Structures are given as structure tokens and as C-alpha cells.
Amino acid sequence: MLNYDKGKIFIERSSCQQCGVCEAVCSKQAITIDLRKDGTHDIVVDEEKCIKCQRCVKCCPANKKENYEGYFDSFSKKEYFLGYNTNSKIRRECSSGGVCKTVIIESLRGGHVDGVYTLCTNDTFPFAEGEFYTQENIPKYDDMPNSVYHSVMACRNINKIKHCHRLIVVGTSCQLRAFNEALKGKADEIIRICIFCKQQKTLDSTRFLAKAMGTEIPENLKFSINYRGIGWPGIVRVNEAQMSWNRAAALPFGKRLWTVAGCNVCGDSFGINAGADITLMDPWKICEANDLGETLITINTDVGYELLRQIPSITLEAKTFKEIELALDLKDVWRKQQLVPFFRGENCDSNIKRAGRAEQRQRTFFQTVVEFLPRMPMLFYRALCKLPDRRNNILK
Ligand SMILES: Cc1cc2nc3c(=O)[nH]c(=O)nc-3n(C[C@H](O)[C@H](O)[C@H](O)COP(=O)(O)OP(=O)(O)OC[C@H]3O[C@@H](n4cnc5c(N)ncnc54)[C@H](O)[C@@H]3O)c2cc1C
Structure with missing residues (x-):
């Protein structure tokens, strides 16, 4: 900050x-x-x-200090969809169902917007950077990365953005908040697509994944990485090594290890406070692993809904709140919000202090174990994962 x-x-x-x-x-x-x-x-x-x-x-x-009061009040009234690209190959190769990339490409092709700012892939660490796309340089699906879980300074290239009538910006909630201030006057209308995010990771998380796959990330950072794609939830690949995302996600992602420091002070995973028109995420817990994939879409505004409806190559299956509630992970987001004052060093009640300290200790413990032990069988990490979650003090 x-x-x-x-x-x-x-x-x-x-x-x-x-x-x-x-x-x-x-x-x-x-x-x-x-x-x-x-x-x-x-x-x-x-x-x-x-x-x-x-x-x-x-x-x-x-x-920007966030106000989370009433954050969850509207969730039972929102509209939700499972969405995916009608082309099975595209759907299979994207992060979830390919809704984000399809909206970007088809909105430009259809003239629904005249500019989009999102990531493009490159070949040096962190393998992605911000790019401004218009009708003159409409991206192909491969030009944009699937979900990148280590931090990408996505806002670094915003000076490439030329004045637009309608501009789509894509980003995690912190990136959207940055756009809100920095892009004032850059467009008559800005449509915000939020990539749901509870945490961005440091490179050490990828080092751990590589170790678990029996390979290494060289000091010079000359390696290739693909976190998702090839079915849902997909495969993580480091150079020639690969493992299913379900296995990879088991330990390092669940317990908030190797988290970017600033993620501790953000509880707006859905980008609601940042004005997101739609939020895109994975249908964890409500869909079995499958060969294709689908994106769970939360509609926050009419503008977001209109944008989606204009795109024929996205199939939308309407879902009720009850059907998708588990995947929204609202309890985890709530817990994250409760801990923000602790991580900001503000006054908070003793329960929150206890849960905050427990989270810090728990992270240090897990990090020490997984970093300093030699490569262990996956079963070992899974067993570790079953240890009680100390942060849950706060839920009592
Ligand atoms: C750091 C991070 C954490 C996430 N955590 C969760 C989670 O806990 N639970 C959950 O359900 N979903 C999470 N997601 C979202 C999920 O991985 C998918 O992005 C989402 O389901 C959309 O899928 P899609 O197939 O529509 O995306 P695609 O069509 O594959 O498009 C991906 C889009 O995301 C953009 N993008 C990729 N990485 C980043 C990044 N680091 N910063 C900004 N933009 C990026 C790309 O440029 C592209 O526009 C997370 C994503 C990220 C990047």
C-alpha cells in the first residue's frame, strides 16, 4: 500500500x-x-x-478501506448461471468454461464494446501482462492466459488504453478498484468483469507444485507454466511435468499459504465494492470433475446481464441460489472480511485477534513443513490438510 x-x-x-x-x-x-x-x-x-x-x-x-456491511444481503436475490463456450474445444482449454475469453472476443467482434483491457500471455515471468484490445487487434483465445495464480501486475500497462465509448476491464477485485480511480475519463462507460479471487499467490506456491511433480523451477525463471485447461478443473503443467488441478489444489491453495500480503486486507472476492457487473468463478463442490468445464457466473447488474445475453456462442444454464450456494463459498469470504481489521493492525475484538494469530501461526507451520521436508507422497499433504483449521475460532 x-x-x-x-x-x-x-x-x-x-x-x-x-x-x-x-x-x-x-x-x-x-x-x-x-x-x-x-x-x-x-x-x-x-x-x-x-x-x-x-x-x-x-x-x-x-x-481504500472497504465497508462490508450488508455485503451478503443481496446474494439470495441475484441471478446465477453456469456458462460455457458452445465450442467444446475452446471450453475444454479455458480456465473453467471459457466465459471470460468468449465475452472479450465476441464483444469486440460484435461491436458491443470498442475496447477491452485484460491480460495477454508473454514468455517471461510472470508470463502475462496487461493489454488493450480493440477491433483492430482482437485477441485469439490463446493470446490470453488461463487463470494465473501467482501475482501479475495487471494494471501496469493501462497507459495503452485509448479513449473508448464502451470499455470492458477484466480483473480481480483489487485490480478493478485500481482501474476505477486510474481510468476516470478514459471511457464513456466502463463494464467490469471480476475474476473471483480469494488470494493471489507468490512464486513459492508454484515452486511447491513443481516439487510435488518431481521437477524444479530454475533460478533464472526459464520455465513454462499452465495452471488450468484440458477439462475441468484441469491440469497444472510446469515444463514437461503435470498433475491434475484437483490434486494440486489440495494443500497449498486451501490453507492460504504463500499469499500476496495485500490479499489479507481484501475481503471483496466478488468485486461487489469495486462495481463488478459480473463475477466469474469455478463451480467447486457443485460439479464433478469433467472433460469440458463450466464457469459459474454471478450477475451483479443489468449491464452485465445484457452483455452476456448478446453473445450467442455462450450457453447459459440458469441456476437458483440454492443450487449454487455451496460453490459461492460465502462463509470463507465472510471469514476473510472479519480478519481484515486484524491484518490492517486496527482495533478488533479478542475473538478476531485469536483467529488472526491462529491463521498466522497456521501458515508458518504449513509453510515450514512443506518447504523444508523433502518431496513427500501426496497422501502426506492430504493428511496435513485434514488438520483442524485454527482460523475457525472466529466462526464460533
Ligand atoms: C488469482 C486468482 C484466484 C482465483 N481464485 C478462485 C477461487 O478461489 N475460487 C473460484 O471459484 N475461482 C477462482 N478464480 C477464478 C477462476 O480461476 C476462473 O478465472 C474463472 O472461473 C473464470 O473462468 P473462465 O473459463 O471464464 O476464464 P477464461 O475464459 O479462461 O479467461 C480467463 C481470464 O482471466 C484473466 N486472468 C487470468 N489470470 C489473471 C490474474 N491473475 N489477474 C487478472 N486477470 C487474470 C485472463 O486474462 C482472461 O481474461 C481465481 C482466479 C485468479 C486469477
Whole structure:
């Protein structure tokens, strides 16, 4: 998080959400970004170049304190769909059902919007960066990455965005919050697609996955990674090694290990506070692993619904709240929200303090175990995963 105090811009690394907007909006190029060993980035402000305009501070999404009161009130009244691309090959190769990429491509092809800002793939770590697409450079499905779980400074290239009549922006909730401030005046209308997110990961999570697959990530970061695709929930591939996503997701993802520090102060997984028109996620717990895939879509606004309806190559199956409630994981999101004041270092009641400390201890314990032991059979990690979740103090 960037802050301003006593005539100085300073960084609170413990809250940085790694979106990169600060670098993009600095008119004096006073901000540089250095890659760390764990794949996250350090933000460095050059005191001599900085003119203290505080634009970076205003755009920093971690700076905006969230109000979660009533957050869950509307969920039982929203509309939900399981959606997927009608082409089985595309559907199978995307993160879930391919709804996000299809909306991007078909909205540009159909002239429903004149610009989209999302990621494009590249071949150096973190293998994706922000890109502005228009009718002149409509992306192909392969041009955009499937879900990237390590942090991507998605907002770094927003200066590529030209003025649009209707612009779609795609991002996790912190990235959407950054866009809201930084893109003022860039479009007559902005449509926001939220990629549901409870946490972005550091590179160490990928190192762990590689280790579990019997391979390694070299120091020079010359490796290739694909987190999803090839059916649902898909396959994770590091170079030549691969493992099913279901197995990979068992330990490192469930217990919030290797989480980007700023994820601890964000409880808006659905992007509701960021103004998301639709939220896209996985149908965990309500769908069996299958050969194709589907995206669970939450409709937040009429604009989001209209956008989806205009796209014939997406099949939409309407679902009731009851049918999809399990997959929304509302209890976990609620728990995350409760812990935000603890991680922000604010006053909070003793129950929350206990749960917060328990989460910190639990993370350190799991990290130590999985990082320092040699490669263990998957069964061992699964057994570890069954240990009681100490964060649940808060739920009592
Ligand atoms: C960090 C992260 C955490 C997630 N956590 C969960 C979770 O806990 N539970 C859950 O149900 N779903 C989660 N998801 C969402 C899920 O993985 C899929 O993105 C979602 O189901 C949409 O699938 P799709 O087939 O429609 O996407 P696709 O059609 O494959 O399109 C993917 C889109 O996401 C964009 N994208 C990929 N990675 C990132 C990134 N890091 N930042 C910004 N944009 C990105 C791509 O550019 C592309 O536009 C997470 C996604 C991310 C990126």
C-alpha cells in the first residue's frame, strides 16, 4: 500500500496488492518495480523525481478501506448461471468454461464494446501482462492466459488504453478498484468483469507444485507454466511435468499459504465494492470433475446481464441460489472480511485477534513443513490438510 505522511510517499509492503497501478499513473516515472525471489515485487519511489502529487496514493487499491456491511444481503436475490463456450474445444482449454475469453472476443467482434483491457500471455515471468484490445487487434483465445495464480501486475500497462465509448476491464477485485480511480475519463462507460479471487499467490506456491511433480523451477525463471485447461478443473503443467488441478489444489491453495500480503486486507472476492457487473468463478463442490468445464457466473447488474445475453456462442444454464450456494463459498469470504481489521493492525475484538494469530501461526507451520521436508507422497499433504483449521475460532 502507498501512503503519504509528513511530505513523503511511503510503502507498506504488508498491504501491497501487487497491481502495479502506482507505476502506471506516475507522470514523473518516479516509481520503479523490482522483482523479488518469491515472485512478488518491491515498489521503489525515487525521492528526487517524486513531486508528491499523490496520484499513486489515490489509485492504490489497498488504500481504500472497504465497508462490508450488508455485503451478503443481496446474494439470495441475484441471478446465477453456469456458462460455457458452445465450442467444446475452446471450453475444454479455458480456465473453467471459457466465459471470460468468449465475452472479450465476441464483444469486440460484435461491436458491443470498442475496447477491452485484460491480460495477454508473454514468455517471461510472470508470463502475462496487461493489454488493450480493440477491433483492430482482437485477441485469439490463446493470446490470453488461463487463470494465473501467482501475482501479475495487471494494471501496469493501462497507459495503452485509448479513449473508448464502451470499455470492458477484466480483473480481480483489487485490480478493478485500481482501474476505477486510474481510468476516470478514459471511457464513456466502463463494464467490469471480476475474476473471483480469494488470494493471489507468490512464486513459492508454484515452486511447491513443481516439487510435488518431481521437477524444479530454475533460478533464472526459464520455465513454462499452465495452471488450468484440458477439462475441468484441469491440469497444472510446469515444463514437461503435470498433475491434475484437483490434486494440486489440495494443500497449498486451501490453507492460504504463500499469499500476496495485500490479499489479507481484501475481503471483496466478488468485486461487489469495486462495481463488478459480473463475477466469474469455478463451480467447486457443485460439479464433478469433467472433460469440458463450466464457469459459474454471478450477475451483479443489468449491464452485465445484457452483455452476456448478446453473445450467442455462450450457453447459459440458469441456476437458483440454492443450487449454487455451496460453490459461492460465502462463509470463507465472510471469514476473510472479519480478519481484515486484524491484518490492517486496527482495533478488533479478542475473538478476531485469536483467529488472526491462529491463521498466522497456521501458515508458518504449513509453510515450514512443506518447504523444508523433502518431496513427500501426496497422501502426506492430504493428511496435513485434514488438520483442524485454527482460523475457525472466529466462526464460533
Ligand atoms: C488469482 C486468482 C484466484 C482465483 N481464485 C478462485 C477461487 O478461489 N475460487 C473460484 O471459484 N475461482 C477462482 N478464480 C477464478 C477462476 O480461476 C476462473 O478465472 C474463472 O472461473 C473464470 O473462468 P473462465 O473459463 O471464464 O476464464 P477464461 O475464459 O479462461 O479467461 C480467463 C481470464 O482471466 C484473466 N486472468 C487470468 N489470470 C489473471 C490474474 N491473475 N489477474 C487478472 N486477470 C487474470 C485472463 O486474462 C482472461 O481474461 C481465481 C482466479 C485468479 C486469477
